[in-house]
Amino acid sequence: MDKLIITAALVGAELTREQMPHLPISPTEIAEAAAAAREAGASIVHLHVRDAQGMPTQDVAVFREVISEIKKRTDVICQISTGGAVGTPIELRAEPLSLRPEMATLTTGTVNFGDDVFMNEPTSIEFLASRMKREGVKPEIECFDAGHISNALRLVKKGLVDEPLYFDFVMGVPGGIPGTVPDLMHCVASLPAGARWQVAGIGRAELQLAAVAIVQGGNVRVGFEDNIYYSRGVLAESNAQLVARVARISRELGREVASPDEARGLLGLAK
Numbered sequence: 001m002d003k004l005i006i007t008a009a010l011v012g013a014e015l016t017r018e019q020m021p022h023l024p025i026s027p028t029e030i031a032e033a034a035a036a037a038r039e040a041g042a043s044i045v046h047l048h049v050r051d052a053q054g055m056p057t058q059d060v061a062v063f064r065e066v067i068s069e070i071k072k073r074t075d076v077i078c079q080i081s082t083g084g085a086v087g088t089p090i091e092l093r094a095e096p097l098s099l100r101p102e103m104a105t106l107t108t109g110t111v112n113f114g115d116d117v118f119m120n121e122p123t124s125i126e127f128l129a130s131r132m133k134r135e136g137v138k139p140e141i142e143c144f145d146a147g148h149i150s151n152a153l154r155l156v157k158k159g160l161v162d163e164p165l166y167f168d169f170v171m172g173v174p175g176g177i178p179g180t181v182p183d184l185m186h187c188v189a190s191l192p193a194g195a196r197w198q199v200a201g202i203g204r205a206e207l208q209l210a211a212v213a214i215v216q217g218g219n220v221r222v223g224f225e226d227n228i229y230y231s232r233g234v235l236a237e238s239n240a241q242l243v244a245r246v247a248r249i250s251r252e253l254g255r256e257v258a259s260p261d262e263a264r265g266l267l268g269l270a271k
């Protein structure tokens, strides 16, 4: 089995300091969290950024500063969010692609998102996919529901997304696909040959689904964006703590953890 790719979703767009006192917000805090996550076993960091007031932003200048601070400290793969926060206009969501990061997320369908709706109309998805292709940015295909997988495969047929494909199943968002093992196995069974996948279990689904991904040859995303608890009622101390636990479980199960360069090789990214 290939080595495990761990992605650390450090910040998110919806979480506040009130909910998670250790949430990294400033560029320096995010870069330090990225370096610590890499040290703990992450090879990719999934990035949202915040403005000076701590609010989610797609401001290119802030992304530039965060990525530059990360690169000063570590070799981790930077994956920017084009999802932004619920309601962010699609043009703003696309703006950080001008920085030509190694990876960016591409959500391939609309989903109810708690009391909100995370809108991804077909025209918006194609707009983001073409922009990524033009800028040479590898998409991580984010699926919040099973139908998002077939939407993504239509983009491949249209030539808007190139193989090798990397899917992220975000499971357990209220309104999206539930965070259960049968639901995960259904998603995996829907993939074409040669596609790689990871799971991002939301809340209490995070650890169980991570364990399934480790033994099934998938990959794992953890971090405050998805789950802020280390165990029931106990807040995690850091993103790195959540990453370290997944790395430890994986090694105990006999699966080594990929370095960023090894992950680049597995994902078809240029070194």
Ligand code: KMH
Residues within 6 Å of the ligand: 012, 013, 014, 081, 082, 083, 084, 085, 086, 105, 106, 107, 113, 118, 142
């Ligand atoms: N903040 C969510 C509404 C992504 O990063 O691409 C969407 C999201 C997906 O987080």
Ligand code: ZN
Residues within 6 Å of the ligand: 009, 012, 013, 046, 048, 081, 083, 225
């Ligand atoms: Zn995100």
